[in-house]
Amino acid sequence: MTDQAxxxxxxxxxxxxxxTLIQDAxxxxxxxxxxxxxxxxxxxxxxxxNRLVGNDVNATALEASFGGLVLQAQVDSAIALTGAETPLxxxxxxxxxxxxxxxxAGDEIKLGFSTSGCRAxxxxxxxxxxxxxxxxxxxxxxxxxxxxxxxxxxAGDVLAASAVKEVELKLLPEWERPDYSADVSLRVILGxxxxxxxxxxxxxxxxxxxxxxxxxxxxxxxxEGPEVKPSIDGILSExxxxxxxxxxxxxxxxxxxxxxxxxxxxxxxxxxLSLDTGRLAQLTPGSKVRFEAINIDEAxxxxxxxxxxxxxxxxxxx
Amino acid sequence: MRxxxxxxxxxxxxxxxxxxxxxxxxxEQITRLLRQQLGADLIDLVPSYASVLVVFDxxxxxxxxxxxxxxxxxxxLTDDASAEGRIVTLPVYYxxxxxxxLEDLARNADLTTDEVIDIHRNGEYRVYAIGxxxxxxxxxxxxxxxxxxxxSTPRQKVxxxxxAIADRQTAIYPAVSPGGWNLIGxxxxxxxxxxxxPTMPVQVGDIVKFDAxxxxxxxxxxxSLDD
Numbered sequence: 001m002t003d004q005a006x007x008x009x010x011x012x013x014x015x016x017x018x019x020t021l022i023q024d025a026x027x028x029x030x031x032x033x034x035x036x037x038x039x040x041x042x043x044x045x046x047x048x049x050n051r052l053v054g055n056d057v058n059a060t061a062l063e064a065s066f067g068g069l070v071l072q073a074q075v076d077s078a079i080a081l082t083g084a085e086t087p088l089x090x091x092x093x094x095x096x097x098x099x100x101x102x103x104x105a106g107d108e109i110k111l112g113f114s115t116s117g118c119r120a121x122x123x124x125x126x127x128x129x130x131x132x133x134x135x136x137x138x139x140x141x142x143x144x145x146x147x148x149x150x151x152x153x154x155a156g157d158v159l160a161a162s163a164v165k166e167v168e169l170k171l172l173p174e175w176e177r178p179d180y181s182a183d184v185s186l187r188v189i190l191g192x193x194x195x196x197x198x199x200x201x202x203x204x205x206x207x208x209x210x211x212x213x214x215x216x217x218x219x220x221x222x223x224e225g226p227e228v229k230p231s232i233d234g235i236l237s238e239x240x241x242x243x244x245x246x247x248x249x250x251x252x253x254x255x256x257x258x259x260x261x262x263x264x265x266x267x268x269x270x271x272x273l274s275l276d277t278g279r280l281a282q283l284t285p286g287s288k289v290r291f292e293a294i295n296i297d298e299a300x301x302x303x304x305x306x307x308x309x310x311x312x313x314x315x316x317x318x
Numbered sequence: 319m320r321x322x323x324x325x326x327x328x329x330x331x332x333x334x335x336x337x338x339x340x341x342x343x344x345x346e347q348i349t350r351l352l353r354q355q356l357g358a359d360l361i362d363l364v365p366s367y368a369s370v371l372v373v374f375d376x377x378x379x380x381x382x383x384x385x386x387x388x389x390x391x392x393x394x395l396t397d398d399a400s401a402e403g404r405i406v407t408l409p410v411y412y413x414x415x416x417x418x419x420l421e422d423l424a425r426n427a428d429l430t431t432d433e434v435i436d437i438h439r440n441g442e443y444r445v446y447a448i449g450x451x452x453x454x455x456x457x458x459x460x461x462x463x464x465x466x467x468x469x470s471t472p473r474q475k476v477x478x479x480x481x482a483i484a485d486r487q488t489a490i491y492p493a494v495s496p497g498g499w500n501l502i503g504x505x506x507x508x509x510x511x512x513x514x515x516p517t518m519p520v521q522v523g524d525i526v527k528f529d530a531x532x533x534x535x536x537x538x539x540x541x542s543l544d545d
């Protein structure tokens with residue numbers, strides 16, 4: 001290896017898993033040159049992984065989709081794995097998620113395949129030391145931006161990280177952890193071209209059950225269910241915000257997520273609350289979701305309360 | 319101007335109809351003024367053909383404050399043509415060697431390839447929006463005589479620098495990517511270069527002109543003939 005990162009020690013990728021991406025809070029302020037945000041699909045689980053190892057909540061960590069990641073520690077450190085229920089072993093010994101574990105240089109950290117939810121987050125003390133592009137380490141493979149080479153992890157990659165001596169071991173009590181098998185209700189702030197949908201269409205949208213499909217990825221989740229047809233086919237291309245629900249001519253909604261295109265020309269009925277897109281992104285194909293309307297003021301209140309609650313939730317020594 | 323809710327922390331301003339006099343100009347002014355007005359409350363802005371998406375930090379402000387900021391900048395908008403964007407001239411090597419759809423497009427338009435090239439290179443194009451991919455600038459409006467629908471089957475691979483037409487829009491592919499636009503030439507200027515400041519030679523609101531160059535000039539400017 002010739003690159004500079006190769007000289008740094010940290011964690012070596014033995015097996016990359018199905019899709020493991022380096023992520024931080026995301027890339028902001030770059031829509032002007034067409035760059036999207038990226039960042040963790042499930043922000044709540046991502047922040048908890050960082051908090052458990054004593055990091056800033058937006059430190060650079062890994063998002064392992066569906067599992068299968070194997071790392072070898074090259075330095076003494078500590079790790080925490082949150083998000084989707086995913087078997088974790090260190091040197092073959094089963095370990096709990098939502099808990100800090102000390103690791104020594106040479107240890108093998110292995111993730112099995114996720115059994116409930118599909119996005120797990122692995123953080124290390126101090127965060128991974130990854131050079132930023134456009135102000136962020138977040139990987140957006142579609143744009144070939146961020147991460148190590150603008151792509152998912154590959155076997156042999158080395159993720160630089162600092163060695164640490166003293167580590168405070170903590171855990172998040174079980175009752176505070178999310179349940180990824182629970183039904184998901186997506187709160188929607190109606191907006192954008194909502195006027196192009198009749199009252200009947202909106203009522204059908206809000207009272208029907210939709211199924212997640214396998215045509216879902218970090219750009220967006222395509223849903224299947226009763227058709228919702230706007231009275232217009234297309235619109236002049238315009239900015240797309242996080243969670244926007246695009247409805248193409250087939251009447252099947254698509255919820256746009258972190259790696260969405262920044263502009264597009266399909267009609268939109270509104271946008272899903274970001275706290276709920278985190279839950280949506282944990283769903284595997286064939287899961288059921290419903291939509292529930294809220295207004296933008298309620299959305300603000302929910303976010304304020306949620307942030308307060310998250311900050312007030314205490315980890316315990318473990 | 320009409321303001322709609324877009325999402326939990328986003329409003330969208332509809333400035334008018336595309337093609338209406340002064341709309342692109344007002345989009346550019348609103349984007350610039352709101353950036354100043356909102357300061358640290360702003361997360362990002364997405365200007366497009368006739369709208370501006372405003373994404374704000376909901377932990378610092380709320381949509382009412384953003385609405386007020388929009389109302390505050392509205393009276394500052396001017397119809398003054400001197401507020402028009404910068405003029406950026408980009409070199410293009412036109413011809414069937416790199417513009418593989420040029421002959422089909424000319425035939426369908428009942429024009430010669432030279433006429434298609436002349437019409438394209440004599441146009442002045444506004445940068446209406448940037449998106450689809452990093453550095454992809456939507457330029458318009460293309461003269462209706464050479465407007466052409468997208469290919470029925472998009473290509474798997476369009477080379478970097480390809481100059482293309484779709485309907486009344488034209489663009490330069492910033493990187494190798496799939497694409498369904500009609501290719502008529504190639505531009506040696508990098509439209510998106512992460513290692514360069516600025517990353518892009520154009521921004522929304524600029525006026526783009528094309529300067530026809532020869533094959534030799536294209537190669538001398540660093541252009542590549544690779545597919």
